[in-house]
Amino acid sequence: MITFEKFNEQYDVQKLERDDIAIGDFDCGDSDLNDFIKNKVHFYRKQLLAMPYVLTNKNRTDRILAYFTLSNDKIAVTDFPSNNQFNKFKKENFNKEKFLRSYPSAKIGRLAIHKDFQKIGIGTHILRFIKMFFLAENKTGCRFITLDAYKGAIDFYKRNGFIFLQAKETKPTRLMYFDLKRLPSGA
Numbered sequence: 001m002i003t004f005e006k007f008n009e010q011y012d013v014q015k016l017e018r019d020d021i022a023i024g025d026f027d028c029g030d031s032d033l034n035d036f037i038k039n040k041v042h043f044y045r046k047q048l049l050a051m052p053y054v055l056t057n058k059n060r061t062d063r064i065l066a067y068f069t070l071s072n073d074k075i076a077v078t079d080f081p082s083n084n085q086f087n088k089f090k091k092e093n094f095n096k097e098k099f100l101r102s103y104p105s106a107k108i109g110r111l112a113i114h115k116d117f118q119k120i121g122i123g124t125h126i127l128r129f130i131k132m133f134f135l136a137e138n139k140t141g142c143r144f145i146t147l148d149a150y151k152g153a154i155d156f157y158k159r160n161g162f163i164f165l166q167a168k169e170t171k172p173t174r175l176m177y178f179d180l181k182r183l184p185s186g187a
Contacts, residue, residue, distance in 0.1 A: 007125040016052040026064050033112040037067055050109050066113040073107035073146045105144035106134055127160045135180050148173035
């Protein structure tokens with residue numbers, strides 16, 4: 001496992017705006033995530049649906065080691081099967097706040113790490129980078145980070161502080177969130 005300091009020294013996170021980065025050889029072991037970066041990512045970027053970011057080695061910036069996408073989202077009353085569950089969510093996260101029907105968030109749409117760089121802590125450092133990015137650059141108001149976790153990734157997201165939005169869900173993914181107020185403002 002690499003430390004966050006070593007991560008910052010060795011790797012660079014940037015928006016995927018250049019065409020000289022080698023997408024063609026990216027392989028995370030998941031055909032859907034591979035297909036997205038190879039065939040769909042530019043459409044999402046051009047249509048302003050999601051902003052893709054790539055992780056490269058600072059010494060070799062022409063190869064993608066990992067990627068993720070960010071987009072706007074919200075946690076809304078309609079995300080819960082009942083008003084009771086929504087009220088429980090509000091009570092756990094807000095002290096006597098004005099009632100809102102939704103709360104602003106950012107969504108991690110995709111997160112993939114090249115199979116040669118898995119299991120060394122890069123995913124955890126990417127999540128920390130995203131949390132710090134929104135905490136430091138919170139220009140429009142963003143309280144939460146959300147994502148739809150595949151069953152195989154749920155434990156990874158739990159270890160990184162994400163919790164389920166709903167007690168039960170029957171979809172192939174589980175909606176999870178992280179409350180940015182849990183981080184120290186100077187972290």
